[in-house]
Protein backbone atom coordinates (compact mmCIF):
# COMPACT_ATOMS: atom_id res chain seq x y z
CA UNK A 1 0.00 0.00 0.00
CA UNK A 2 2.59 2.52 1.21
CA UNK A 3 5.11 2.21 -1.60
CA UNK A 4 2.26 2.41 -4.06
CA UNK A 5 0.96 5.58 -2.50
CA UNK A 6 4.43 6.92 -2.37
CA UNK A 7 4.85 6.08 -6.02
CA UNK A 8 1.51 7.62 -6.78
CA UNK A 9 2.43 10.89 -5.05
CA UNK A 10 5.78 10.96 -6.71
CA UNK A 11 4.10 10.30 -10.03
CA UNK A 12 1.77 13.19 -9.43
CA UNK A 13 4.61 15.47 -8.56
CA UNK A 14 6.52 14.36 -11.63
CA UNK A 15 3.46 14.94 -13.78
CA UNK A 16 2.98 18.43 -12.37
CA UNK A 17 6.64 19.16 -13.05
CA UNK A 18 6.25 17.90 -16.60
CA UNK A 19 3.22 20.09 -17.17
CA UNK A 20 5.15 23.07 -15.80
CA UNK A 21 8.08 22.31 -18.08
CA UNK A 22 5.79 21.87 -21.05
CA UNK A 23 4.14 25.23 -20.32
CA UNK A 24 7.54 26.87 -20.09
CA UNK A 25 8.63 25.24 -23.34
CA UNK A 26 5.46 26.25 -25.14
CA UNK A 27 5.57 29.82 -23.95
CA UNK A 28 9.24 30.18 -24.86
CA UNK A 29 8.49 28.63 -28.25
CA UNK A 30 5.66 31.11 -28.62
CA UNK A 31 7.98 34.00 -27.72
CA UNK A 32 10.59 32.72 -30.14
CA UNK A 33 7.99 32.48 -32.85
CA UNK A 34 6.86 36.05 -32.18
CA UNK A 35 10.44 37.10 -32.21
CA UNK A 36 11.16 35.08 -35.35
CA UNK A 37 8.37 36.76 -37.25
CA UNK A 38 10.00 40.15 -36.80
CA UNK A 39 13.67 39.18 -36.96
CA UNK A 40 15.99 36.25 -37.63
CA UNK A 41 15.63 33.17 -35.42
CA UNK A 42 18.10 32.36 -32.66
CA UNK A 43 20.43 29.51 -33.67
CA UNK A 44 18.71 27.17 -31.16
CA UNK A 45 15.30 27.96 -32.57
CA UNK A 46 16.56 27.47 -36.09
CA UNK A 47 17.80 24.05 -35.10
CA UNK A 48 14.45 23.27 -33.54
CA UNK A 49 12.60 24.37 -36.67
CA UNK A 50 14.87 22.21 -38.82
CA UNK A 51 14.19 19.23 -36.57
CA UNK A 52 10.46 19.91 -36.86
CA UNK A 53 10.75 19.98 -40.63
CA UNK A 54 12.64 16.68 -40.60
CA UNK A 55 9.90 15.07 -38.52
CA UNK A 56 7.21 16.37 -40.87
CA UNK A 57 9.21 15.09 -43.83
CA UNK A 58 9.62 11.64 -42.30
CA UNK A 59 5.92 11.53 -41.50
CA UNK A 60 5.03 12.43 -45.09
CA UNK A 61 7.38 9.72 -46.31
CA UNK A 62 5.66 7.14 -44.13
CA UNK A 63 2.29 8.25 -45.41
CA UNK A 64 3.39 8.08 -49.03
CA UNK A 65 5.25 4.79 -48.74
CA UNK A 66 3.53 2.02 -50.69
CA UNK A 67 1.53 -0.38 -48.56
CA UNK A 68 3.02 -3.78 -47.98
CA UNK A 69 1.65 -6.04 -50.74
CA UNK A 70 -0.37 -8.20 -48.36
CA UNK A 71 -2.43 -5.21 -47.31
CA UNK A 72 -3.69 -4.24 -50.75
CA UNK A 73 -7.14 -5.48 -51.62
CA UNK A 74 -8.99 -6.32 -54.79
CA UNK A 75 -12.54 -4.95 -54.69
CA UNK A 76 -15.07 -7.22 -56.38
CA UNK A 77 -17.96 -5.10 -57.63
CA UNK A 78 -21.00 -7.25 -58.36
CA UNK A 79 -23.76 -5.95 -60.61
CA UNK A 80 -26.89 -8.00 -59.99
CA UNK A 81 -30.58 -7.77 -60.66
CA UNK A 82 -31.62 -9.32 -57.35
CA UNK A 83 -29.91 -12.22 -55.66
CA UNK A 84 -26.52 -13.55 -56.62
CA UNK A 85 -27.29 -16.88 -58.26
CA UNK A 86 -23.63 -18.00 -58.21
CA UNK A 87 -22.91 -17.02 -54.60
CA UNK A 88 -21.73 -20.53 -53.67
CA UNK A 89 -19.17 -20.56 -56.45
CA UNK A 90 -17.80 -17.23 -55.21
CA UNK A 91 -18.01 -18.44 -51.62
CA UNK A 92 -15.62 -21.26 -52.48
CA UNK A 93 -13.38 -18.79 -54.27
CA UNK A 94 -13.23 -16.25 -51.41
CA UNK A 95 -12.56 -18.99 -48.87
CA UNK A 96 -9.23 -19.46 -50.62
CA UNK A 97 -8.01 -16.15 -49.17
CA UNK A 98 -6.77 -16.20 -45.60
CA UNK A 99 -5.31 -12.69 -45.55
CA UNK A 100 -8.29 -10.39 -46.10
CA UNK A 101 -7.08 -9.35 -49.52
CA UNK A 102 -10.49 -8.64 -51.01
CA UNK A 103 -13.61 -6.61 -50.45
CA UNK A 104 -17.09 -7.06 -51.89
CA UNK A 105 -19.68 -4.52 -53.00
CA UNK A 106 -22.99 -5.47 -54.59
CA UNK A 107 -25.24 -3.23 -56.66
CA UNK A 108 -28.67 -4.81 -56.73
CA UNK A 109 -32.13 -3.33 -57.15
CA UNK A 110 -32.98 -0.51 -54.70
CA UNK A 111 -34.06 -1.82 -51.31
CA UNK A 112 -32.60 -5.29 -51.79
CA UNK A 113 -30.64 -6.40 -48.72
CA UNK A 114 -28.27 -9.34 -48.55
CA UNK A 115 -29.04 -11.32 -45.42
CA UNK A 116 -29.14 -14.94 -44.33
CA UNK A 117 -32.53 -15.05 -45.99
CA UNK A 118 -31.32 -13.82 -49.38
CA UNK A 119 -27.84 -15.31 -49.72
CA UNK A 120 -26.24 -18.56 -48.72
CA UNK A 121 -22.75 -17.08 -48.49
CA UNK A 122 -21.72 -15.06 -45.44
CA UNK A 123 -19.24 -13.13 -47.60
CA UNK A 124 -22.17 -11.26 -49.09
CA UNK A 125 -24.11 -10.39 -45.91
CA UNK A 126 -24.97 -6.71 -45.98
CA UNK A 127 -22.58 -6.02 -48.85
CA UNK A 128 -25.20 -4.22 -50.97
CA UNK A 129 -24.62 -0.52 -51.54
CA UNK A 130 -27.28 1.67 -49.91
CA UNK A 131 -27.87 4.07 -52.81
CA UNK A 132 -28.43 1.68 -55.69
CA UNK A 133 -30.63 2.65 -58.63
CA UNK A 134 -32.92 0.80 -60.99
CA UNK A 135 -30.70 -0.50 -63.78
CA UNK A 136 -32.07 -1.04 -67.23
CA UNK A 137 -29.76 -3.46 -68.96
CA UNK A 138 -28.00 -1.74 -71.85
CA UNK A 139 -28.92 1.77 -70.71
CA UNK A 140 -26.84 4.58 -69.19
CA UNK A 141 -28.13 3.56 -65.75
CA UNK A 142 -25.67 0.66 -65.98
CA UNK A 143 -22.79 3.15 -66.07
CA UNK A 144 -24.27 4.97 -63.08
CA UNK A 145 -24.38 1.67 -61.17
CA UNK A 146 -20.70 1.13 -61.97
CA UNK A 147 -19.87 4.59 -60.67
CA UNK A 148 -21.87 4.02 -57.47
CA UNK A 149 -19.95 0.80 -56.83
CA UNK A 150 -16.60 2.48 -57.47
CA UNK A 151 -17.38 5.40 -55.18
CA UNK A 152 -18.15 3.02 -52.31
CA UNK A 153 -15.08 0.87 -52.94
CA UNK A 154 -12.79 3.92 -53.17
CA UNK A 155 -13.63 4.85 -49.58
CA UNK A 156 -11.46 1.98 -48.40
CA UNK A 157 -7.87 3.11 -49.06
CA UNK A 158 -6.68 -0.51 -49.11
CA UNK A 159 -8.67 -1.25 -52.26
CA UNK A 160 -6.15 -1.06 -55.10
CA UNK A 161 -7.95 -2.88 -57.94
CA UNK A 162 -11.60 -2.79 -58.91
CA UNK A 163 -13.16 -5.75 -60.72
CA UNK A 164 -16.63 -5.55 -62.27
CA UNK A 165 -18.45 -8.84 -61.96
CA UNK A 166 -21.82 -9.77 -63.43
CA UNK A 167 -24.29 -11.95 -61.58
CA UNK A 168 -23.72 -14.72 -64.13
CA UNK A 169 -19.94 -14.69 -63.89
CA UNK A 170 -17.72 -17.40 -62.36
CA UNK A 171 -14.05 -17.39 -61.37
CA UNK A 172 -11.82 -19.82 -63.26
CA UNK A 173 -8.87 -19.96 -60.84
CA UNK A 174 -8.26 -19.94 -57.12
CA UNK A 175 -8.05 -16.70 -55.18
CA UNK A 176 -4.28 -16.42 -54.90
CA UNK A 177 -3.70 -16.97 -58.61
CA UNK A 178 -6.38 -14.41 -59.46
CA UNK A 179 -5.07 -11.89 -56.94
CA UNK A 180 -1.48 -12.19 -58.14
CA UNK A 181 -2.52 -11.93 -61.79
CA UNK A 182 -4.46 -8.70 -61.17
CA UNK A 183 -2.09 -7.08 -58.68
CA UNK A 184 1.10 -7.87 -60.59
CA UNK A 185 -0.08 -5.64 -63.43
CA UNK A 186 0.23 -1.89 -62.96
CA UNK A 187 -2.35 -1.41 -65.73
CA UNK A 188 -6.10 -1.70 -65.89
CA UNK A 189 -7.55 -4.52 -68.00
CA UNK A 190 -10.08 -2.93 -70.32
CA UNK A 191 -11.36 -4.49 -73.50
CA UNK A 192 -11.02 -1.57 -75.89
CA UNK A 193 -10.87 -1.16 -79.62
CA UNK A 194 -11.52 1.48 -82.23
CA UNK A 195 -15.10 1.31 -83.42
CA UNK A 196 -15.41 4.05 -85.99
CA UNK A 197 -17.09 1.91 -88.62
CA UNK A 198 -19.91 0.37 -86.61
CA UNK A 199 -21.82 3.64 -86.56
CA UNK A 200 -22.70 3.75 -82.90
CA UNK A 201 -20.79 6.97 -82.55
CA UNK A 202 -23.20 9.83 -82.56
CA UNK A 203 -21.68 12.86 -84.35
CA UNK A 204 -23.56 15.08 -81.91
CA UNK A 205 -20.96 14.13 -79.31
CA UNK A 206 -18.41 16.04 -81.31
CA UNK A 207 -16.43 18.10 -80.34
CA UNK A 208 -16.77 17.11 -76.66
CA UNK A 209 -16.00 13.47 -77.55
CA UNK A 210 -14.19 13.46 -80.91
CA UNK A 211 -14.66 10.35 -83.01
CA UNK A 212 -10.98 9.38 -82.66
CA UNK A 213 -11.57 8.82 -78.94
CA UNK A 214 -14.58 6.60 -79.50
CA UNK A 215 -14.00 3.05 -78.26
CA UNK A 216 -15.90 -0.16 -77.88
CA UNK A 217 -15.44 -3.17 -75.61
CA UNK A 218 -16.80 -5.34 -72.85
CA UNK A 219 -17.97 -3.60 -69.68
CA UNK A 220 -16.34 -6.28 -67.48
CA UNK A 221 -13.14 -4.41 -66.71
CA UNK A 222 -10.52 -4.41 -63.98
CA UNK A 223 -9.45 -0.88 -63.01
CA UNK A 224 -6.47 0.44 -61.12
CA UNK A 225 -7.26 3.04 -58.47
CA UNK A 226 -6.31 6.05 -60.59
CA UNK A 227 -8.68 4.97 -63.34
CA UNK A 228 -11.45 4.20 -60.85
CA UNK A 229 -11.10 7.78 -59.63
CA UNK A 230 -11.25 9.12 -63.18
CA UNK A 231 -14.53 7.26 -63.72
CA UNK A 232 -16.08 8.50 -60.47
CA UNK A 233 -14.97 12.09 -61.06
CA UNK A 234 -16.01 12.29 -64.72
CA UNK A 235 -18.35 15.19 -65.40
CA UNK A 236 -17.71 15.54 -69.12
CA UNK A 237 -18.16 12.22 -70.90
CA UNK A 238 -21.06 10.88 -68.83
CA UNK A 239 -23.53 13.69 -69.67
CA UNK A 240 -22.73 13.19 -73.38
CA UNK A 241 -23.50 9.50 -73.04
CA UNK A 242 -26.74 10.23 -71.24
CA UNK A 243 -27.78 12.55 -74.06
CA UNK A 244 -26.42 10.86 -77.16
CA UNK A 245 -25.68 7.20 -76.50
CA UNK A 246 -28.96 5.42 -75.97
CA UNK A 247 -30.29 2.07 -76.89
CA UNK A 248 -33.12 2.24 -79.37
CA UNK A 249 -35.93 -0.32 -79.53
CA UNK A 250 -35.77 -2.76 -82.39
CA UNK A 251 -37.70 -1.81 -85.51
CA UNK A 252 -41.23 -3.22 -85.61
CA UNK A 253 -40.45 -5.51 -88.51
CA UNK A 254 -37.54 -7.14 -86.66
CA UNK A 255 -39.17 -10.57 -86.60
CA UNK A 256 -40.52 -10.35 -90.08
CA UNK A 257 -38.03 -12.55 -91.86
CA UNK A 258 -39.40 -11.80 -95.31
CA UNK A 259 -38.11 -8.28 -95.14
CA UNK A 260 -34.44 -7.52 -95.15
CA UNK A 261 -33.10 -5.71 -92.09
CA UNK A 262 -31.83 -2.25 -93.03
CA UNK A 263 -28.49 -2.86 -91.38
CA UNK A 264 -27.17 0.69 -91.63
CA UNK A 265 -30.28 2.25 -90.11
CA UNK A 266 -30.27 -0.32 -87.35
CA UNK A 267 -26.65 0.31 -86.46
CA UNK A 268 -26.96 4.06 -86.54
CA UNK A 269 -29.74 3.95 -84.00
CA UNK A 270 -28.07 1.85 -81.41
CA UNK A 271 -25.55 2.68 -78.78
CA UNK A 272 -25.03 0.52 -75.72
CA UNK A 273 -23.49 2.88 -73.15
CA UNK A 274 -21.76 0.25 -71.02
CA UNK A 275 -19.94 -1.16 -74.05
CA UNK A 276 -18.36 2.21 -74.77
CA UNK A 277 -18.17 4.34 -71.66
CA UNK A 278 -15.08 3.33 -69.65
CA UNK A 279 -13.01 2.67 -72.78
CA UNK A 280 -13.96 5.99 -74.37
CA UNK A 281 -13.46 7.94 -71.14
CA UNK A 282 -9.96 6.52 -70.63
CA UNK A 283 -9.03 7.22 -74.26
CA UNK A 284 -10.46 10.72 -73.95
CA UNK A 285 -8.41 11.43 -70.81
CA UNK A 286 -5.18 10.22 -72.44
CA UNK A 287 -4.82 7.15 -70.21
CA UNK A 288 -4.87 4.48 -72.88
CA UNK A 289 -1.15 3.86 -72.40
CA UNK A 290 -1.98 2.63 -68.90
CA UNK A 291 -4.29 -0.10 -70.16
CA UNK A 292 -3.91 -3.70 -71.04
CA UNK A 293 -6.47 -3.52 -73.79
CA UNK A 294 -8.29 -6.78 -73.20
CA UNK A 295 -10.82 -8.13 -70.72
CA UNK A 296 -10.01 -10.88 -68.23
CA UNK A 297 -13.67 -11.97 -68.34
CA UNK A 298 -14.63 -14.39 -71.08
CA UNK A 299 -17.97 -14.02 -72.83
CA UNK A 300 -19.03 -16.17 -75.76
CA UNK A 301 -21.23 -14.65 -78.43
CA UNK A 302 -23.89 -16.67 -80.10
CA UNK A 303 -22.66 -16.97 -83.68
CA UNK A 304 -25.37 -19.33 -84.78
CA UNK A 305 -28.20 -16.92 -83.97
CA UNK A 306 -27.25 -14.53 -86.69
CA UNK A 307 -24.67 -13.96 -89.34
CA UNK A 308 -24.98 -10.24 -88.77
CA UNK A 309 -22.04 -9.14 -86.66
CA UNK A 310 -23.91 -6.25 -85.07
CA UNK A 311 -26.67 -8.45 -83.79
CA UNK A 312 -24.26 -10.97 -82.36
CA UNK A 313 -23.47 -8.59 -79.54
CA UNK A 314 -26.98 -8.86 -78.27
CA UNK A 315 -26.74 -12.55 -77.48
CA UNK A 316 -23.97 -13.67 -75.19
CA UNK A 317 -24.21 -17.42 -74.73
CA UNK A 318 -25.63 -18.65 -71.44
CA UNK A 319 -24.16 -21.96 -70.30
CA UNK A 320 -26.75 -24.25 -68.78
CA UNK A 321 -26.20 -27.35 -66.65
CA UNK A 322 -25.58 -29.58 -69.66
CA UNK A 323 -22.97 -27.14 -71.06
CA UNK A 324 -21.01 -26.77 -67.84
CA UNK A 325 -18.41 -29.47 -68.38
CA UNK A 326 -14.74 -29.64 -67.44
CA UNK A 327 -14.01 -29.58 -71.20
CA UNK A 328 -15.72 -26.19 -71.56
CA UNK A 329 -13.75 -24.72 -68.67
CA UNK A 330 -10.56 -26.21 -70.01
CA UNK A 331 -11.14 -24.66 -73.42
CA UNK A 332 -11.73 -21.20 -71.93
CA UNK A 333 -8.68 -21.49 -69.68
CA UNK A 334 -6.64 -22.57 -72.69
CA UNK A 335 -7.13 -19.31 -74.60
CA UNK A 336 -3.80 -17.46 -74.68
CA UNK A 337 -4.43 -14.72 -77.24
CA UNK A 338 -7.24 -12.48 -78.48
CA UNK A 339 -7.54 -11.09 -81.99
CA UNK A 340 -9.03 -7.63 -82.55
CA UNK A 341 -10.30 -7.52 -86.09
CA UNK A 342 -10.99 -3.79 -86.42
CA UNK A 343 -7.43 -2.94 -85.40
CA UNK A 344 -5.73 -6.02 -86.85
CA UNK A 345 -4.24 -6.42 -83.39
CA UNK A 346 -3.44 -9.66 -81.61
CA UNK A 347 -3.06 -9.55 -77.84
CA UNK A 348 -0.84 -12.34 -76.57
CA UNK A 349 -1.81 -12.63 -72.95
CA UNK A 350 0.81 -12.32 -70.24
CA UNK A 351 0.92 -11.99 -66.49
CA UNK A 352 3.96 -10.67 -64.67
CA UNK A 353 5.88 -10.68 -67.95
CA UNK A 354 5.24 -14.35 -68.70
CA UNK A 355 2.80 -15.94 -71.16
CA UNK A 356 -0.43 -16.60 -69.29
CA UNK A 357 -4.05 -17.53 -69.91
CA UNK A 358 -6.17 -14.57 -71.00
CA UNK A 359 -9.17 -15.17 -68.79
CA UNK A 360 -9.66 -15.23 -65.03
CA UNK A 361 -13.46 -15.19 -65.11
CA UNK A 362 -16.17 -16.44 -67.48
CA UNK A 363 -19.82 -15.75 -68.13
CA UNK A 364 -22.70 -16.41 -68.53
CA UNK A 365 -23.53 -19.32 -66.26
CA UNK A 366 -26.88 -20.31 -64.77
CA UNK A 367 -27.07 -21.17 -61.08
CA UNK A 368 -27.35 -24.86 -61.94
CA UNK A 369 -24.33 -24.69 -64.21
CA UNK A 370 -22.30 -23.01 -61.47
CA UNK A 371 -23.25 -25.63 -58.91
CA UNK A 372 -22.32 -28.37 -61.34
CA UNK A 373 -18.86 -26.83 -61.77
CA UNK A 374 -18.38 -26.87 -58.01
CA UNK A 375 -19.50 -30.45 -57.90
CA UNK A 376 -17.25 -31.61 -60.72
CA UNK A 377 -14.30 -30.05 -58.93
CA UNK A 378 -15.08 -32.12 -55.85
CA UNK A 379 -15.27 -35.26 -57.94
CA UNK A 380 -12.28 -34.54 -60.10
CA UNK A 381 -9.70 -32.73 -58.02
CA UNK A 382 -6.77 -31.74 -60.13
CA UNK A 383 -8.89 -32.17 -63.21
CA UNK A 384 -9.74 -29.48 -65.68
CA UNK A 385 -12.62 -28.03 -63.71
CA UNK A 386 -12.12 -24.70 -61.90
CA UNK A 387 -9.33 -24.91 -59.38
CA UNK A 388 -10.73 -22.40 -56.91
CA UNK A 389 -12.11 -25.03 -54.60
CA UNK A 390 -9.51 -26.53 -52.37
CA UNK A 391 -9.50 -30.26 -51.93
CA UNK A 392 -11.51 -31.41 -48.93
CA UNK A 393 -13.51 -28.21 -48.56
CA UNK A 394 -17.22 -28.62 -49.14
CA UNK A 395 -19.62 -26.00 -50.39
CA UNK A 396 -20.87 -23.58 -47.80
CA UNK A 397 -24.10 -24.80 -46.31
CA UNK A 398 -23.13 -23.46 -42.84
Ligand SMILES: *[C@@H]1O[C@H](CO)[C@@H](O)[C@H](O)[C@H]1NC(C)=O
Nearest residue numbers: 128129130131132151152155
Ligand atom coordinates in the same frame (compact mmCIF):
# COMPACT_ATOMS: atom_id res chain seq x y z
C1 LIG B 1 -25.03 5.04 -46.95
O1 LIG B 1 -24.03 4.59 -46.05
C2 LIG B 1 -23.02 5.53 -45.78
C3 LIG B 1 -22.00 4.87 -44.88
O2 LIG B 1 -21.46 3.77 -45.49
C4 LIG B 1 -23.63 6.77 -45.16
O3 LIG B 1 -22.62 7.73 -44.94
C5 LIG B 1 -24.70 7.34 -46.07
O4 LIG B 1 -25.33 8.42 -45.46
C6 LIG B 1 -25.72 6.28 -46.44
N1 LIG B 1 -26.62 6.80 -47.45
C7 LIG B 1 -27.93 6.58 -47.46
C8 LIG B 1 -28.67 7.13 -48.63
O5 LIG B 1 -28.49 5.97 -46.58
Ligand SMILES: *[C@@H]1O[C@H](CO)[C@@H](O)[C@H](O)[C@H]1NC(C)=O
Nearest residue numbers: 096173174175176177387390
Ligand atom coordinates in the same frame (compact mmCIF):
# COMPACT_ATOMS: atom_id res chain seq x y z
C1 LIG C 1 -3.88 -21.87 -57.33
O1 LIG C 1 -3.91 -22.11 -58.71
C2 LIG C 1 -2.63 -22.11 -59.32
C3 LIG C 1 -2.83 -22.18 -60.83
O2 LIG C 1 -3.86 -23.05 -61.18
C4 LIG C 1 -1.83 -23.27 -58.75
O3 LIG C 1 -0.56 -23.30 -59.35
C5 LIG C 1 -1.70 -23.07 -57.24
O4 LIG C 1 -1.05 -24.18 -56.67
C6 LIG C 1 -3.07 -22.91 -56.60
N1 LIG C 1 -2.91 -22.51 -55.23
C7 LIG C 1 -3.65 -22.99 -54.24
C8 LIG C 1 -3.38 -22.43 -52.88
O5 LIG C 1 -4.49 -23.86 -54.41
